[in-house]
Amino acid sequence: HEKAIAAGQANPPYCVRNVEQHAFGRREIEIAEQEMPGIMALRARAKDDKPLKDAKIVGCTHINAQTAVLIETLAALGATVRWAACNIYSTQNEVAAALAHAGFAIFAWRGESEEAFWWCIDQCCTPSNTWQPNMILDDGGDATHLMLKKHAAAFKQIKGIVEESVTGVHRLYQLSKAGKLCVPAMNVNDSVTKTKFDNLYSCRESIIDALKRSTDIMFGGKQAVVCGYGEVGKGCCQALKALGTVVYVTEIDPICALQAAMDGFRVVKLNEVIRQVDIVITATGNKGVVTREHMERMKNGCVVCNMGHSNTEIDVHALRTPDLLWERVRSQVDHIIWPNDKRIVLLAEGRLANLCCSSLPSFVVSVTAATQALALIELYNAPQHRYKADVYLLPKKMDEYVASLHLPTFDAHLTELTDEQAKYLGLNKVGPFKPNYYRY
Amino acid sequence: HEKAIAAGQANPPYCVRNVEQHAFGRREIEIAEQEMPGIMALRARAKDDKPLKDAKIVGCTHINAQTAVLIETLAALGATVRWAACNIYSTQNEVAAALAHAGFAIFAWRGESEEAFWWCIDQCCTPSNTWQPNMILDDGGDATHLMLKKHAAAFKQIKGIVEESVTGVHRLYQLSKAGKLCVPAMNVNDSVTKTKFDNLYSCRESIIDALKRSTDIMFGGKQAVVCGYGEVGKGCCQALKALGTVVYVTEIDPICALQAAMDGFRVVKLNEVIRQVDIVITATGNKGVVTREHMERMKNGCVVCNMGHSNTEIDVHALRTPDLLWERVRSQVDHIIWPNDKRIVLLAEGRLANLCCSSLPSFVVSVTAATQALALIELYNAPQHRYKADVYLLPKKMDEYVASLHLPTFDAHLTELTDEQAKYLGLNKVGPFKPNYYRY
Amino acid sequence: HEKAIAAGQANPPYCVRNVEQHAFGRREIEIAEQEMPGIMALRARAKDDKPLKDAKIVGCTHINAQTAVLIETLAALGATVRWAACNIYSTQNEVAAALAHAGFAIFAWRGESEEAFWWCIDQCCTPSNTWQPNMILDDGGDATHLMLKKHAAAFKQIKGIVEESVTGVHRLYQLSKAGKLCVPAMNVNDSVTKTKFDNLYSCRESIIDALKRSTDIMFGGKQAVVCGYGEVGKGCCQALKALGTVVYVTEIDPICALQAAMDGFRVVKLNEVIRQVDIVITATGNKGVVTREHMERMKNGCVVCNMGHSNTEIDVHALRTPDLLWERVRSQVDHIIWPNDKRIVLLAEGRLANLCCSSLPSFVVSVTAATQALALIELYNAPQHRYKADVYLLPKKMDEYVASLHLPTFDAHLTELTDEQAKYLGLNKVGPFKPNYYRY
Amino acid sequence: HEKAIAAGQANPPYCVRNVEQHAFGRREIEIAEQEMPGIMALRARAKDDKPLKDAKIVGCTHINAQTAVLIETLAALGATVRWAACNIYSTQNEVAAALAHAGFAIFAWRGESEEAFWWCIDQCCTPSNTWQPNMILDDGGDATHLMLKKHAAAFKQIKGIVEESVTGVHRLYQLSKAGKLCVPAMNVNDSVTKTKFDNLYSCRESIIDALKRSTDIMFGGKQAVVCGYGEVGKGCCQALKALGTVVYVTEIDPICALQAAMDGFRVVKLNEVIRQVDIVITATGNKGVVTREHMERMKNGCVVCNMGHSNTEIDVHALRTPDLLWERVRSQVDHIIWPNDKRIVLLAEGRLANLCCSSLPSFVVSVTAATQALALIELYNAPQHRYKADVYLLPKKMDEYVASLHLPTFDAHLTELTDEQAKYLGLNKVGPFKPNYYRY
Ligand SMILES: NC(=O)c1ccc[n+]([C@@H]2O[C@H](COP(=O)([O-])OP(=O)(O)OC[C@H]3O[C@@H](n4cnc5c(N)ncnc54)[C@H](O)[C@@H]3O)[C@@H](O)[C@H]2O)c1
Ligand SMILES: NC(=O)c1ccc[n+]([C@@H]2O[C@H](COP(=O)([O-])OP(=O)(O)OC[C@H]3O[C@@H](n4cnc5c(N)ncnc54)[C@H](O)[C@@H]3O)[C@@H](O)[C@H]2O)c1
Ligand SMILES: NC(=O)c1ccc[n+]([C@@H]2O[C@H](COP(=O)([O-])OP(=O)(O)OC[C@H]3O[C@@H](n4cnc5c(N)ncnc54)[C@H](O)[C@@H]3O)[C@@H](O)[C@H]2O)c1
Ligand SMILES: NC(=O)c1ccc[n+]([C@@H]2O[C@H](COP(=O)([O-])OP(=O)(O)OC[C@H]3O[C@@H](n4cnc5c(N)ncnc54)[C@H](O)[C@@H]3O)[C@@H](O)[C@H]2O)c1
Structure with a gap:
């Protein structure tokens, strides 16, 4: 592949270590699906609505079986994606192979060189006749950075950025402070279900x-x-x-x-x-x-x-x-x-x-993935003026929704507020249940 | 005392079960002082500054040895106080006796009747020639409520309310929503050092x-x-x-x-x-x-x-x-x-x-008490327009200050950021160290 | 009472602080009964058999509500008892009162003098026309010691000693080594249900x-x-x-x-x-x-x-x-x-x-009490040559029986060995389930 | 190797998967040595004494890096060994290779057939001109079993068996009961340091x-x-x-x-x-x-x-x-x-x-290995009549010695009894510190 790049193949449909490993990767993905009940529930519920119809998502995250479940969910909800790795060591080659084999535009392998790393991301960001990205899902801010620096015009077309990592969020707040952030971004790194569950x-x-x-x-x-x-x-x-x-x-x-x-x-x-x-x-x-x-x-x-x-x-x-x-x-x-x-x-x-x-526990990744998907849906479908070019936290109600998607896994039974109790607490019976400053 | 009330003694300097018990109460207070290092440190550091000079504080909280340490600290920082119980069962009679004996205007005993409960609070709120309250320290909102209802004019003179309890805070937010809150209030119930430590x-x-x-x-x-x-x-x-x-x-x-x-x-x-x-x-x-x-x-x-x-x-x-x-x-x-x-x-x-x-662990009460004292100081000394007639959370830096007052107790040694690190994180070396939405 | 002693009342039927407190003590005993299911179950099962018929037990232990439940169980199983405290501070006076009021020969109060302490024990040990002790239940070895020293002849009539404490057991082993132990003794201090549960x-x-x-x-x-x-x-x-x-x-x-x-x-x-x-x-x-x-x-x-x-x-x-x-x-x-x-x-x-x-948790005392009762029953009913003048551990099967008496309290359901499994392990289906050296 | 067996090579010096892997195995052994301080300390202390001089030990245990440390310790203390695996799946091939390469007679590889399994053990048990085994270190009892069944005469020459597993111990007690055990055996499976640490x-x-x-x-x-x-x-x-x-x-x-x-x-x-x-x-x-x-x-x-x-x-x-x-x-x-x-x-x-x-934690294996080595030394050096043809538990003092070998690892500092305390407790200042029935 590094050779393939050197060879200058202009627009490869994907670039992975060895697409022949796809069967083994597919098995890993299937195992992951079993431990990602939340995102699978979301896939099942929303696949008819297609809330991400016509979304064109640039993804830049760790690439492993669990990410694959997210990617295939986004596709099931109507999105087209191009995806690169956010870390030169973390790609599971077989999983990348399975995704490529299934027709996804994946650019990643374990042990990329620095140069290859940026080349991969660029394969996802560069606009073309057939590819005008309108959403970014980022982990670390590298895709956002490259897009902003190298494809400034295309960047303006982005409807929203969803960022998962501390670093990436930090960079977004700095961009925002510096007045360079021209699109709305959602900080899912600090959503409750992320900080408490992933971290x-x-x-x-x-x-x-x-x-x-x-x-x-x-x-x-x-x-x-x-x-x-x-x-x-x-x-x-x-x-x-x-x-x-x-x-x-x-x-x-x-x-x-x-x-x-x-x-x-x-x-x-x-x-x-x-x-x-x-x-x-x-x-x-x-x-x-x-x-x-x-x-x-x-x-x-x-x-x-x-x-x-x-x-x-x-x-x-x-x-x-x-x-x-x-x-x-x-x-x-x-x-x-x-x-x-x-x-x-x-x-x-x-x-x-x-x-x-080792890989991350699928369950936690399920929580994170469901959060990311919901954040993409929210930004993609929000009425024009709900979000400005700023950094937002996930609305608490969506955080609660992510959590509730995962309760059945644990056979956990939620109590419902009675009307009288809801009134006493001044709450809506379906939430949100806590003030914004609540710390859990 | 119930009889004393019945007897209609107009303006008793205090009203407790039996002031003769003061020696035993004083011993309890001295024990409590040993386990309340934070508030004692604050007392030591600020007693020359007298940041509460001329403050006239209406207090309405549980009355026990730890509250006594807070009350005597407020006095040491320059304040005058009048104090009632927020609960008819929780008063430690000997402590109330010790405070009364030391010259404080305490109105409380264990097992008050409903009527006596309100009478006691009223003894603290009612303005007079010698008593124009300008701060409220409340636990449950009863003093605030009575003052607002019965002494509306005097209430307007209040520079700030510090409220400790869930219920009281709830009532403040409702007052605020209803447009009836005409003074700034600080919700210390939801400060980190309160929620994590007390609760x-x-x-x-x-x-x-x-x-x-x-x-x-x-x-x-x-x-x-x-x-x-x-x-x-x-x-x-x-x-x-x-x-x-x-x-x-x-x-x-x-x-x-x-x-x-x-x-x-x-x-x-x-x-x-x-x-x-x-x-x-x-x-x-x-x-x-x-x-x-x-x-x-x-x-x-x-x-x-x-x-x-x-x-x-x-x-x-x-x-x-x-x-x-x-x-x-x-x-x-x-x-x-x-x-x-x-x-x-x-x-x-x-x-x-x-x-x-049982009594609350003195240490936790020390945290709460230091928080309350700092909130009172902040509201009392804030430049006129910093706080409007609204409900505020304690500024994070003060929360951190409260915490740092207590670290020596545990022989806990804080690491200091290097200049380079502070720059890397975009932080001031002395804090605040976290964004407002941080959950701990 | 100290006065009573001084007054030299020869053979008081009991000696407690104030027998009038009996009602309050009885309430404490009733509360304790609820948390001592094992000993209560034993009482229920064995009260018709009366396995301690004609047993005359000298007791010397802490005296509290839980001991009272043991004493009344021993009586229900047929025994007569005389009881003193093994510690000058630990007697619950009301409980002693309740027992005395119920007709038991109790000699104990909180804060006994050293002299009174030994006088009390002696009231239990001294043989008379109506009292020829044949069992000792000891905690610390003081009753055994006094009996051996002062009533050597009567001591020889003892069928068995049950000792609960480390110290007492230590003294028994020393007696045994020195060849001075002329009756069998059971070390219940080191039974599993004692060491793991009480300690x-x-x-x-x-x-x-x-x-x-x-x-x-x-x-x-x-x-x-x-x-x-x-x-x-x-x-x-x-x-x-x-x-x-x-x-x-x-x-x-x-x-x-x-x-x-x-x-x-x-x-x-x-x-x-x-x-x-x-x-x-x-x-x-x-x-x-x-x-x-x-x-x-x-x-x-x-x-x-x-x-x-x-x-x-x-x-x-x-x-x-x-x-x-x-x-x-x-x-x-x-x-x-x-x-x-x-x-x-x-x-x-x-x-x-x-x-x-505070008092000991009734449940643990229930375990200990049931162990003591079973040890008394075992020694009292054992065929003449099963036990020599030596110190014994409780047979494992009885230890297991004590445990099983307490499982229903926790709604704990035991699995039964299948015939095939019992054979595979070389065990009897009803126990004992472990070799003697097993450590739990 | 299976072929080698088939080929009927009469007396191979060892039989492992691939002796060329020795370097990798050696590295694993070196890592293990760092986490097995007890056995290394023993090796250092006793290597001049050579307490196992002329011992000829048949070993049959799991074969991994930690076992290798034990084997090389036994050799350093003077013993000659022949070793087979006690489980067809658990052999680490590289470690077996490293041992073979260092000159040890190892017969084991991962994934042995049933037949090969017994063949390997037999390579260790069969006596010859140059090999008259006099000790057995067993895990599961298979070497003991084969020796007893197939080499009954040679079995009588054994000075002692050290057995580590529940199963093996069970088989020994059965042999003993059946009167077929003609040599002393030590049950190290139930030594404290084994049951508490390994299990x-x-x-x-x-x-x-x-x-x-x-x-x-x-x-x-x-x-x-x-x-x-x-x-x-x-x-x-x-x-x-x-x-x-x-x-x-x-x-x-x-x-x-x-x-x-x-x-x-x-x-x-x-x-x-x-x-x-x-x-x-x-x-x-x-x-x-x-x-x-x-x-x-x-x-x-x-x-x-x-x-x-x-x-x-x-x-x-x-x-x-x-x-x-x-x-x-x-x-x-x-x-x-x-x-x-x-x-x-x-x-x-x-x-x-x-x-x-995974491999077992080296530290626990260090405890087990030190126990095994000490048990071998004890049996090998015991005066003729100390042990009969029966199953013994490790003397408590040796158990304590094993523990003390490991304390420095944790920077744990033992308190010493004063003379007065030792006397009070009736103990020797250097142990043993507990009665035999003590459960830890
Ligand atoms: N390994 C993973 O799977 C994983 C998962 C989530 C997050 N993370 C990463 O872990 C890191 C921590 O995340 P978090 O959620 O705990 O963040 P956090 O902000 O909650 O915690 C970091 C803590 O480190 C303290 N700190 C900063 N500088 C310090 C110093 N010099 N010495 C001592 N303490 C110092 C801060 O005060 C803070 O309390 C982040 O970089 C995050 O991206 C890793
Ligand atoms: N005992 C004390 O010393 C002490 C100390 C601090 C606070 N408190 C009091 O304790 C209470 C709880 O305080 P907190 O800080 O934990 O508040 P919180 O809001 O953090 O927790 C209350 C929890 O109860 C849940 N809840 C509400 N209604 C419910 C229902 N019907 N069934 C099940 N769960 C329900 C909420 O979802 C919430 O998670 C408050 O009333 C507070 O004033 C007591
Ligand atoms: N408080 C209670 O309710 C209660 C209940 C049961 C037993 N006990 C008493 O508690 C004591 C301990 O009982 P146990 O069952 O734990 O006994 P134990 O023998 O299991 O434990 C005592 C431990 O102390 C260690 N030790 C001895 N001298 C020492 C010294 N100078 N420094 C440090 N360690 C030393 C011993 O090695 C031993 O491990 C006994 O006196 C027993 O009668 C009290
Ligand atoms: N995996 C390892 O690393 C490792 C380490 C040490 C021992 N072991 C093995 O683990 C097993 C257990 O060892 P241990 O030291 O805990 O033994 P143990 O005797 O202490 O515990 C076994 C327990 O199982 C219970 N039991 C027996 N049959 C049962 C049944 N049908 N249903 C429920 N419970 C039943 C017994 O009452 C006993 O309490 C042994 O086979 C031993 O060889 C494994």
Whole structure:
């Protein structure tokens, strides 16, 4: 494929590692469908209405079985899509193959070069006779960025952007502040069903999974420090504590720090514990949280990994010095070896630990996917003046709708307000049930 | 005292059960001071500034050792106060005595009649030559209500209302919607440090304490249902589960219901489990959640209690029928006895279980008290046009300040952002650290 | 009563604080009966058989509502009893009154002097025309000791001793080793249903209850050290951790220490953490675990309490020096005040924290009581040569029977082995189900 | 290799899949060494003494990196070994290669045929000029069985058998009862450090790992039933509950059932919940616990797996009927498909779930390995009459020694008894610290 690009094939219908792997990818997609009841319910309910009829969606997200279920749902609701990866490592090649084989315009493979990465996105954004994109579904803001920079005219035709990630949302708010955002955007990263389910509940499980698969480490009796006690950090801490790990927390925000204390974690500065811990996890969304200096003081065998979006939380760059030896011991696991033979175990070269080592739990992705689909529907169908060129949160009622799509999975039975109770609380019987500032 | 009122003593300087109990109350206050480091720190830092100089505060809250620490802090910061109880059962008489003895205008005793309750509040609100109130600190909205209704002119002189409770806040928003709120009000009930600390962390402990003290019930192996999975419900569920109780949850809001499921609780309708549970807890802030019909089907010995603000969550009224026998077995514990000898065990006659059976954890009250004090300071000192006649949330920076006042208690060490990091995140190094919509 | 003793009334039928309180005590007993389903089931099943017909039991245990249920069960099964307290502080006077009023020979009141303590026991042990004891139910070994020392001849008539406590069992093994034990004894302290339920599950709840009632301390965010990670220590640690406390453990046994580590607790020497902890709990059954030296270094406000049997775990004696001021702040709570105003908060003067502050959970006591009753029945009815003058553990089958008596309370449904499975496992279908060395 | 066998090579020095893979296997062993501090400490301390000088050990266990560390330790202590696999699926081929390459007589590969399995064991047991085995280290009893049956004379020369598994121990007790055991055997399966660490703490982590790797299932909100609440079941239940799963338990033993209840699990018969659960786990050591009838009633997508030793807990055999379709979806994961398209997901064809999907936590294996090595040393060096031809438990002091070897890993600091305390407790200062019946 990289050759194919080099070969300059002008307008390939798709570009994946090996389309012949499609059967295996299709099986993965079918497995995913079983664990994504919400998005499947939405597909079933809305496929006659076709609320995305004539939508032309540029997608730029991780590409895996669960994304495939989203893509095929968008198609079932009437949309046409072109899709690229938002990360050069996270594509499941077989799934990309299955989608390509099913006729979708997919441009992605695991281990893309930087150049190929942008080329892929461009294949989705570039307008043509047959392709005038009118929606963007982004994870990280790269598609939005490229479109804005390179295809400014076409960008103006976009009816709405749906953005899933912290970084992407951050970039949108900056664009908006700078007055450069000329279309409405929806921040689904901060919808309740996203922050609580993807960040908290999902990471509670994936931190365990990522560490186990890569290092087979036993958690009982170990000591760990988690940097950042936001949603992701809370999930990591809860899981590790439950499996018998002694957990320390670092924080910059006094409120989160106090929460950590009340939840039974000692709040420390990284330096206070760095010599004694067996595991270091970053979950801040910040940069330079774990520095070379910290790593100098870690003990032999210390495992270091990152659960945040970007790969600068751990200053991996600073480990690329001649005195240190890098040894790849398994896929996604490097030993960094000091002259005195001390090793630290680095996962995924400081990139997102969980995406590299396993797929996300389908159920959480189902929640996220349903949220994304609903946000696309809302922006695509909203009357012209409901949304201006600004960044919006998902309306609470839609958040609640996403949640209710998923209750049957757990055989969870909702109570209904009586008329009298609704009146007493001043609520509509079908919601929304909480004020906007409610924190859950 | 009821007699004193009857005697019509026009302007008593205070009215408590027995001022002679002051020494014992003072000891309780001193114990409380030790567990309220935040408010004590604030007292120490601000007592020279006197930011509440000339403030004349009407207070209407539960009256206990912790409130006394708040009151004496407000005084130390320059304020004069007059104070009544917001609940006829919750006053600690010795504490009221200690405050009265120290010269504060306190009007409260445990077991006030309805009439006495309003008389007490009125003693605080009524303006006079020597008393022109300019601030209200309310818990439930009764002082605000009485002032608005009975002393409308004086009410206009108020610079700000600080309200702590769900109910009171609800009433403020209704006043505001109805255009009747003519002064700025601050909703501290929904500040992070209040909702997370008072509701979640405090109730996690007080539900256990309340049930133990009143019934000595063993939690291991029991089955309980918690109605409402908001902050209070979450705290109750977490504690009970940790002590080996099987917990079921009822909810009307699909998001909270999904959280309950992900946290490992079965979400049911009350009817599905009412026959089998040993404990029923309401924490909805709603009315008529547990009805006579439910109670008919409870098993012998079932314990029923309420953690919500009002006493209508459990329809206690419906139990006052001739076929049922009420037997008081301990203070705050009634057995309701059916003709067939079935007993249900009702705590606090359906009123707030934890306030009746024990005092609140001083630490949480410290957080709340510091929040209230800061809100009073903010409203009292704000430039004239910062706040209009509306309901406001506490500015995030103050929330963070309250939290930071309490970190030393836990020997918790905050990390500071580097300049580079602050820039990367687009934050001021001293906060606020999160967007307004952040949920913690 | 002390006066009564002084008055030298020769053979009082009972001696309690105030028999007029009997009605209140009876109510407590009735409440306890509801939470003691196992012993009540046993009473119902065996009351026609009267397996304790003509048994004459000397009892020496804590005297509370739950003991009363045991005593009345023994009577229902045919026994006559005389009963004294095994602890000078733990008697519930009203309960003793109710028993006395019902015709039982009870000798106990809260706050007995040392002298009165032994006088009471002697009232039960001394043989007479109408009283030739043939069984002992002991908790701590004091009745056994006194009988052996003072009534050696009568002691030889005893058919069996049932002993509940660590200390008492220890004394029995020593007697046995020294060849002085001339009757069979059953160590019910180490039966599974005792060690796991009374020590582990009960203390998991009572440590919380004891600390709350006495100090109203909030557990979230606090630091505690638990000395001893046996059954009691495990229960304390689990409960505190669940409520958000950071817990450290000290141990002398490497196996228990390793368990603590795997359960997520840092294993330290007391000195390493003594300056920083808010709570110190002893649960070792050892002496001199917390010394004056440790207490010198505790921080202001540190709460110190003991969950072990004896009052020498904390060296309270060493605090009785002229430089320290003792201030009683509540019943069972002392502040020990240093010259520099540092206070430590000592519960129950170093005696059993949970017995002083609340009653034991009836359910656990039900398990213990049923075990004691079955052990008495076994020893009383055993063919002459089954038991020699030695110390025995409860036969596993009886342990299992005790457990099965309690399953209905939890609506727990046992699976039955199929014939084929029983054969495969080499087990009898009705048990015992485990080898003797099984640890649960 | 199967061909090699067929080829009838008389006395191959080893037989593994592909000795060329040794470098990769060596790396795995080196990683394992880092997580097996106890056995490494033992190796370091005893390698000069050579306590196993001239020992000739037949080994028959799972063959993986951790076993390799044990084997190389035994060699360092002076022993010669010949080793086969105790399970046809569990061999890590690269590790076997590394051992063979290092000169060890290893006979094992993943996916042996039944015939090859016995051939391999026989290669270790058959005596010859150069090989007269005098010790057996067994896991399941197959080596013991074969030796006894086929090489009865040589069997008599054995100085001791060390057996690790439930099954093997069971077979030993049966041999002993039948009078056929003519050499001493040590049951290390029931040593504390084995039952608590391997069964409880290890399975707490491996159940999560096994399910995640094979199915990527999300645990939050799911319902699971665990059959058997022994050590393994307890571990599984604790982990699942901690990650938000609703867990039910089935039991035949009332004591374990009561423990489950007190730990917060509903105790049910399998039929009561089989329709609603998402996950079914067996951990009984029994047979026929999950039957075809149960599987008929499971819901679509239900995951079924076994944590017990044998593959008859789930009646997998009954699923091999023409009406059901088996589809292999991943390595060790089968979908069993009903005519109506219902699928159940079966792990490892009902064999040990955790061994098939991942390696055991090195740390727990370190505990087990150290225990095995110490048991071998004890039996090999014991004076002639200390052990008769019977089955023994590991002496408590050695159990404690194993534990103490591992404390430094966790930076755990043991407290030492003072002379006075030791005397008070009647203990030796260096242990053993508990009576034999102590349950931990
Ligand atoms: N791994 C995943 O599957 C996954 C899922 C969701 C989100 N994420 C990513 O994880 C990161 C965290 O997400 P979140 O939802 O928890 O965000 P968050 O904002 O809720 O939490 C981050 C926390 O880190 C703290 N922090 C910032 N700088 C710090 C520093 N230098 N030291 C210590 N603490 C610091 C902040 O105060 C904040 O409380 C983001 O980058 C997000 O994109 C990852
Ligand atoms: N006991 C205390 O110490 C204490 C402390 C703080 C707050 N409170 C009181 O507790 C109550 C709850 O507070 P909160 O912060 O948890 O509020 P919340 O709004 O976070 O939670 C209440 C929950 O109840 C649910 N609910 C409403 N009606 C219901 C019904 N009929 N059935 C089932 N669920 C229903 C709502 O959806 C909501 O999720 C309030 O009345 C508050 O004043 C008590
Ligand atoms: N409070 C209650 O309700 C209650 C209930 C049951 C038992 N107990 C009492 O609690 C005590 C403990 O009972 P248990 O069943 O846990 O006994 P246990 O033997 O299981 O545990 C005691 C632990 O303390 C350790 N230990 C001994 N000396 C030590 C020292 N100096 N420093 C640190 N650790 C030390 C021992 O190694 C042991 O593991 C006993 O005295 C018992 O009678 C109290
Ligand atoms: N997967 C692993 O890594 C691993 C590790 C150690 C042991 N094991 C194996 O796991 C099994 C269990 O080991 P354990 O230490 O927990 O044993 P255990 O004896 O402690 O527990 C087994 C429990 O199952 C119960 N039981 C028996 N038949 C039952 C039935 N029909 N229904 C319900 N419950 C039933 C028993 O009463 C017992 O309490 C053994 O086969 C053992 O070899 C596996």
